[in-house]
Amino acid sequence: MEQRRLSQLLALNHELAMALPKSNHVELGTYSQFVVSALQACISADAIVVLQAQGDVLIPQAFTGLAPEVMGRHFKLTEHPRLANIAKAPEQPVIFSSDCALSDPYDGMLLAEDGELPVHACMGFSLYEQGQLLGAVTFDSLTPNAFDAYSRSLLTMIQSTVSAHYSAVLNTHKLAKRAQSGLAMLHELSHQAQNMIGESPPMERLKSDINLVANSDLSVLIQGETGTGKELVARQVHSSSSRCNAPFVQVNCASLPENLAESEFFGHRKGAFTGADSNREGKFLVADQGTLFLDEIGELPLHIQSKLLRALQSGEIQPVGSDKPHHVNVRIVAATNRDLQKEVEEGRFRADLYHRLRVFPLQVPPLRERVTDIVPLAGYFVEQLRKKLGVSQLVIDQSLLEQLKTHDWPGNVRELEHVLSRAALKAKHADWQKDIIKITPLHCELTYVEAAAAEQRNETTLLESSAFSSLKVATEQFQKQLILQKLNNEHLNWSATARTLDIDRANLVRLAKRLGIETIKKVK
Structure with a gap:
């Protein structure tokens, strides 16, 4: 068994070496995915994640076996004790016992989970170069004690192999960025670069x-x-x-x-x-x-x-x-x-x-033109909400993620953040006693916004297809369509809509009531 695993280690080293970039042009996420794929052949796990260190934060670069929202999450070491323990061990992997009381950062996000059971087995190792933390690799399994079968010496050799190759790629990546944008780019890691979520x-x-x-x-x-x-x-x-x-x-x-x-x-x-x-x-x-x-x-x-x-x-x-x-x-x-x-x-x-x-x-592109960024953005916002609400774990139901991807988002990223904030608060109120709180479509107001948009589309169709009997009817239909459109654009905020239409708010509400838009007002 050990001989076979040593052979896998040699294959891992060869595969990572072959995937090394041949020039300064390197995509860190692409290489990280190579690392994940190569490690799958060596270590049996339900989820593997490669994370890059930016200061005291670990940011996922590639993964397998987890909900896609993980790509938007930023894990601060002071808030995630398991990751902190891994980061503090530069020379050997860290295997957590199945009954470890420390919360796992991926609880509720494993695709292999049956229901909402937390992770049972967790292991990870850090990636260092000359005393500097470059990143980490984590392994999670729903099988208790899944990683105890691997010898420490083998795991240490795997850690050393991955760390050496990842260090080479990360250095090439930094050199490429420095050459492209000048020395000022070196400030990127210590400022807000990590908040520019999206790879579309x-x-x-x-x-x-x-x-x-x-x-x-x-x-x-x-x-x-x-x-x-x-x-x-x-x-x-x-x-x-x-x-x-x-x-x-x-x-x-x-x-x-x-x-x-x-x-x-x-x-x-x-x-x-x-x-x-x-x-x-x-x-x-x-x-x-x-x-x-x-x-x-x-x-x-x-x-x-x-x-x-x-x-x-x-x-x-x-x-x-x-x-x-x-x-x-x-x-x-x-x-x-x-x-x-x-x-x-x-x-x-x-x-x-x-x-x-x-x-x-x-x-700056609207959110509807960068649909592939919606899930990582949702993951980023949910991680921030987890900290603000003081819960152990907060995750998004897969069906809700699909709804988020199909919504038009007239309010763009800000609307996404606010929708998730309200939904997270409702989810916490409903399941406050649970360790893993899941945000589902039932907690989300997205359906109301969609209803407003649908009514707006119906009004547009009516305007285009109907022959009105009088100018008064045509004018009222136009007013109704315009108010609905502006309400949707302003996230059903009546004050902002009134400013956009250059009308007093009270007059707008009275006009909307006369035109039969009371249902939209009640949603707000």
Whole structure:
């Protein structure tokens, strides 16, 4: 038996060596999947996961035998004692007893499970190079004591073999990224790179564009629908740049009072206007040497746009009430969900400011165009919710995952997060006594949103196919369709819908009631 396993070890070494990249172009996830496949021939397990270390967090790179949501989870070592024990053992594997009281990070996620039984056997080994933790490999089985049959010497040799090959690939991967994007990319692991969830082609293109522009000082205009994650992209641009250790300052242009916008941007001096009781530094000065993120730039009034343009052109700001200008070195990143080109054509946005901001445009794809990212995103959000709700394990039922993948997501990633947050809270309330809490379609409000969308589609069909008897009927049908559409876009938020339609909220509710949209209001 031992001789056969030694032969498997030699085969493992050969397979991993053959899979090593022949150039600096390497996909870490692809190689990690090779590792998983090779290990399956050596060690019998219901689930195997290869994880990469980023600081004190382990992030799955490849797996077998688990629900796909695991790819979106980030396991902080301080919150997962089994993974922490594995990480602290650089020279030998760690086998946990079947009655180990420490929670397993994959409880409830094994595809081989019958019901919701927790994992019975768990083993893992860390991957190190010169004292630095590179990652870990974990093995789980529903068979108690499944890994006791393997000798420690064999498991240690497997650990050493995988660690050596994985180290070579990881170093090649780092060299490739450093060559591609400059030394600033070295900051990536210690900042928020791990939060850019998704490996779909649109996301890969976006990440590539971010890497390309990050280490320059070009102005960036981030465009995308509401809820796509434009702020996250802006932070990624900053954290991957040479300015990453300088301030990242955010201004929400939509919430700026028009009479205080100039003071917010450029600051003011004591006594400059009523209420100016002391000197105040503006956002430009606070962001000096760093990045100024102008969120919802399309909402900025025209007269403020002209003053902002002067600051961008000259690099000089003048606080309200001061005669002395200040020079600042600020990198501008702006974001909007509006079509600024159309806004320019219709006279609501300055053409010169538009071109000044749009030196390097970044388009954030809507969630419906990156369907393959929905499951890992759901896994990421559920792991965060597990910690916030203080439960041992929180998982998503497979049937719900299928529903999530088919939903249109008009609110994009933000809607996905909020839907899962509400569902997780309901699931915890229903099964608070269980160690493994499963989110099912019964806990999810997705059906209500789908019902609103279905009603909207029915109204659209009616408009297109019916010959109305009067202008009044046609007008009412159009109003009803428009309100339903805007409600769906704003996640059934009546206040936001009223703002979008430029109507008082109370008047909108009364109009909706007259048009027979009461059912949608009750859902909200």
